[in-house]
Amino acid sequence: MASDHAPERYIGLMSGTSTDGVDGVLADLAGDRIQVLASTGVALPESLRQELLALNAPGPDELARAARAANALADCYADVVRDLLAKAGLDATQIHAIGAHGQTVRHAPESGYTLQINAPARLAEHTRIAVVADFRSRDVAAGGQGAPLVPAFHAARFGQGQGRAILNLGGIANLTVLEDTVRGFDTGPANMLMDAWTRRHLGQPYDQDGAWAAQGRCHDSLLAALRAEPWFDLPPPKSTGRDLFSLSWLEARIDTLPAATRPHPVDVQATLLRLSVETIADAIRRHASATREVLACGGGARNPVFMGSLRQALPCDLTTTDACGVPAQDVEALAFAWLAQAHLQRRAACLPAVTGAGHATVAGCLYPA
Structure with missing residues (x-):
């Protein structure tokens, strides 16, 4: 028109x-x-x-x-x-x-x-x-x-009061909850730690299509140590970044594990992917329980392993913003x-x-x- x-x-x-x-x-x-x-x-x-x-x-x-x-x-x-x-x-x-x-x-x-x-x-x-x-x-x-800065835009472009949430999978994951009152907050790392770990061990800027993470196995003890970070339990509003979730943060938690049980680098990558997935899913269950549909955007939305893991973990449907006419990137x-x-x-x-x-x-x- x-x-x-x-x-x-x-x-x-x-x-x-x-x-x-x-x-x-x-x-x-x-x-x-x-x-x-x-x-x-x-x-x-x-x-x-x-x-x-x-x-x-x-x-x-x-x-x-x-x-x-x-x-x-x-x-x-x-x-x-x-x-x-x-x-x-x-x-x-x-x-x-x-x-x-x-x-x-x-x-x-x-x-x-x-x-x-x-x-x-x-x-x-x-x-x-x-x-x-x-x-x-x-x-x-x-x-x-x-x-986050973008929830007001998400409401303008993707609607409000529809049981929908927008999930940005950049370095940090942030969620906009499009209820009658628009809410938004960071959930924790999305790609940032995985990118840094890939660069350190593969010399590549990121894990293309999540292929390296898919070769590893989640290390349960490391995941528990990462999940114990108090920031994850803070209620919204909250935001974060490299000030907290840095490689030194990751390495300090790896160092708490007995030397004989420390994971191989590929298993650390798989564990970082699982950390992102679980903290996003937990945030939606805790703070956006009425959400029926999540639209993902950002670089992580192009990672099929990441998106597949999220689909299994989320309590609601997951697609990308492409479905609403805006390419995720x-x-x-x-x-x-x-x-x-x-x-x-x-x-x-x-x-x-x-x-x-x-x-x-x-x-x-x-x-x-």
Whole structure:
């Protein structure tokens, strides 16, 4: 059906916890329309990826290193924007704004801060398009977690009050519960630990199709040690990231096992997959028991072993957002296009029922073209 609204074109950019690349979407968000016009994804240069990962922990000269990494990331973002414009046959003057999340390197809302590496002014200068960035800070200032950011978008695109939940399987798994009151929270690791373990032992960025995990066996004692992490039992609202679920966290728990019983690397991978599956299923049983259908998105939705294990574990149906017309890989980037529009329209997109903030807030800061 034709729309009476003039086009409102936005670009969303996302480089998530997995730190594997940048996803970009160009969409028309006029009226109640959410129409993807172009999408793309590029891998991060390995040197930048390693620096972003290193900046998750304290190190020498980290302020200068973070500034240089932010500039390099903004340059990658600009390349993605140019690719999107070329694919859509549009130019910069036809885009309202870019939503650019940046790369989270510290997330400590309990201490009153969250930090995303980004250089939005540089991105605006290179693209000549307004940029909305720093989406988490205002919510944290209002006493919230600053995360997850996307439940309001999920409600707008996938419906509300329908017994449906959206499960993002990125580095961290997060769940949006689309009841009459929209709720959302992180459930724990999705791909992040599995990716890191694969890189360490196979020299590959991720476990393609879950093939390595499928060769191993879950190590029950290790799984019990991982499941004993107190964070899993915290009630929502809650969020997490590399600050907690790092390789050092994993290794510390492996080290608690008797040396003779420690698992082979392939069995650790199988156990990490099981950890993700069980903590997601437990979160749905505990906090989303009315859910009848889960729509998965993010990189993990393309992992058949992960998805097959989830189907067996979940108490409800599981499919992907592709079934609703949005490719699973595009959902998060599309959300940041929508968040950029929400900022310009002064619509509150950080919801207290999701983040625990004292009140709803408009997310982001504007860097004009």
